[in-house]
Amino acid sequence: MYSFSFHRPKTLAEAASIQGGLEEPKLLGGGMTLVPTLKQRLARPSDLIDLSQIPELKGIRETAEGLEIGAFARHAEVAASDLVRRTIPALADLAGHIGDRQVRNLGTMGGSIANADPAADYPAAVLALKSTVKTDRREIDGDAFFTGMFETALEPAEIVAAVRYQRPGKAAYAKFRNPASRYAVVGVFVAVFGSEVRVAVTGAAGSVFRATELESALAADFRPEALEGITVQRDDLNADIHASADYRAHLVTVMAKRAVVACG
């Protein structure tokens, strides 16, 4: 790790303002991605802004449309929350299957979506659950938040404050874990809002995407059999030592079917 200065602001406004005069500040969430990056000397921020002591970033609240989850909500907290389990159980399930216990106890939702790892789970929820990302300065439509591999609509120094998720009629998340890292090789979030079906896919491509072929098939017939023979057609699917592009494409359909079954 290179040396850096450490800041621990107490309010969102302070966190936003102190970044102003700093050379290369970096926000610190749970540190599950950032700290290993620093330890391997792959990043050299001048300052770390620890977000752990900011009340505005915390908490899980019920809203008229669904839920608002503070950016600093740890994965374990979301997984165990009665409110989340009652309102959007699929989201609690997703959080409960991130990484391992240690990672869930420290990693945060805000850090996860800001990082936009192509294999992360939360991005699938953001896309499937008609969400809105609240930051220190504006609101961003969840559908427009992820812009590419490790890329988001956030401006430099912009802080994710919370995400508002809409409560679906029914929803489920099915994940095929990378056996080594336990990130998603493929994760599929299926959510039903009245006649609209959303199918958000993470892990399979450079960035989370909506599988429109699967959505229209399910909108017409919400049964796993409706997905028989349908494969996502994309030329940007990931391929690595764990899974080829073909295998990932296959898994998208398999996981989508499982999510449909789990929707009940």
Added chain:
Amino acid sequence: MANPSGIGASVRRVEDARFLTGRGNYVDDINRPNQTHCILVRSPHAHARILGVDASEALQAPGVIAVFTGADMGADKVGSLPCGWQVHFKDGTPMKEPPHFPIACDRARYVGDIVAAVIAETRDQARDAAELVMVDYEELPAVASSLKALEPNAPIVHDEAPGNVCFDWHIGDAAVVDAAFAGAAHVAKLDLINNRLVPNPMEPRAAVGDYDASSGEHTLYTTSQNPHVIRLLMGAFVLGIPEHKLRVVAPDVGGGFGSKIFHYGEEAIVTWAARKLGRPVKWTSDRSEAFLSDAHGRDHVSHAEMAMDKDGNFLALRVSTIANMGSYLSTFAPSIPTYLYATLLAGQYKTPAIYAEVKAVFTNTAPVDAYRGAGRPEACYLIERMVDVAAGVTGIDRAELRRRNFIPVEAMPYLTPVALQYDSGDFAKNLDIALPMVDYAGFAARKADSARRGKLRGIGLSTYIEACGIAPSNIAGALGARAGLYESAEVRFHPTGSVTVFTGSHSHGQGHETTFAQIVADRFGIPIENVEIVHGDTSKIPFGMGTYGSRSLAVGGSALVKAMDKVERKAKKIAAHMLEAAETDIEVKDGRFTVAGTDKSLGIGDIALQAYIPHNFPLDELEPGLDEQAFYDPKNFTYPNGCHVCEVEIDRDTGVVEIVNFAAVDDFGHVINPMIVEGQVHGGLVQGIGQALYENCVYDEDSGQLITGSYMDYCMPRADNVPSFTVKYHEDQPCTHNPLGVKGCGEAGTIGASAAVINAVVDALSEYGVTHIDMPATPEKVWQILRQGSPAAMAAE
């Protein structure tokens, strides 16, 4: 069992209180006054000429004390890291043994090869400065796979080894084997890869060098399984330090699995630099370095053929193996794919003729050496896969084919065609115990049930035998070992009856502090709290060979018994004197010395006290003291053996293999602590399962970069990947040639498990026409088979 902490009791491990409460004393916990820190600059290229190392900027960096290169060590005549075992080509010429300097001089030969050592006041300062060391590399073409290294125009790793061949060795009688094949009714053939693994002990390697100028004494604290071996190799061959001026301490060591047997360059660097600088020097590996630079395991490519008569009796086995040695010969590397592999190719079978040839190959990868099982898992995997293929060829049930070919218990001792003499083992009995444990007979019904749930199901057997407790020094010496393979022990009774044992074995997870104490407690009828086991410090213990190859109990435990025999003989003399009886009239039981036919007796505690207060000893006949030392050189290997059965279910949609049942039956001879043995079996099984389904060390073929350089890509098995194991052992076949009748249990699980898993996977996939799948059987690999469709189903359509 007389003694509640004696032999056969599941005594809780006495060392665990210290480990579980964070009070272990590992090398990284050791800090010497005025200590400096070393960070190594490692080659980012798999193969490159080192044109120059410019340390001028690094030397200006804050806190930097020195930057050393290969040339600096060369100027001090630092030698090459020696290889401890010499293997010969078929024509008798010795293997190619290119030099391996602690810091590379002219060429870097793998990603991670050390090119400079930066020493600074703090670790961070050393790390900062390491980034400033400018190494001028001229990149050279690299080769990572053994098969590619053998191609005609492959890059040459060492000029000394043309064609990248280290040796081309063989064992067995080729002519007899050829004749048997000519008359065979059935021939089964198999090509397989034994995948490369990274050892991954929980504690990464570390070393602290210290030098006392006033006494001229060097001390090396190191994460080693065998401190005396390091003292000998480093002292005599690399740094030229005589034994009486070099102390090597291996304190608590957090796992090794073989990877900490070897003498590594880092040990020599810190020891040498400490004297050069007059200050202690510490190096601790981080996990990324461990992936790159710990000696890896396995990495064989083999072709095998089995000849059978019409009834499936094995007539001959022919094996050809290419073994990847990596970039340099690690300490025991040449022995692994030869004397610890090919000599085990008889397995549990009476195959009358066996011929094996092994070509060892240099590549631009980390050195490859012993890893839990070391050669024997590779042999077991090959044989047990071969037997399943043979069962397919002959149509004979897999359990029945094994039974038909087992060496019968009556044939013991049995000389195999590949040099080993098995002393004991009842292989049919192991199988008889194992099959009901998994309800082998009920498998068809379970398979049908799985099919109803849309899943494939398979069952696989593996019957293993291994050679442990390497071995009589005279045999090992004749086979090329450059060391003896005995073990030492000293048993010191103190005046008040407590005991300190000094053992040449080394514990790095095995629980010797408990097991060895139980043996002493059992013999002398004392509680284990009164026994202390000391190991791992060359200034305290007698010369010992350390712990590897499941040898601690079989060889180290035997040395302990020998030392206890001497103590008892001495104690008998003292008792005879004190009880005024003839020595021949003294009877000994559980530490009580009784005059035969009387109630006159003394306990070992009374005798110990008198031994140190010899007020009326006849000193011409009886020396004071009760402290004896012994060296034990085994008469033969020991041969643990057993039978593993694995049952798997495969998800047709994803190709995921789930182990739904796993049973292991082991014959370890006598068992000292059943709980510790069970723990060793569980850990071993998980490692074998890890190789079969998850673990795989992958280098990029062209660049030689390590792709699986972290846990993000290198998949270690976790608790949720394995079922609850059912394990049993029997003690009906004790080792016939060591005093405890013990065989060793440390590697068995790893040796047997991989084949059982893959046999089960292949069985599940058999309806797809599959006869083999290489490890690891990852979901994608299985899915690629499933997506082709079942030949049977396609024919039916």
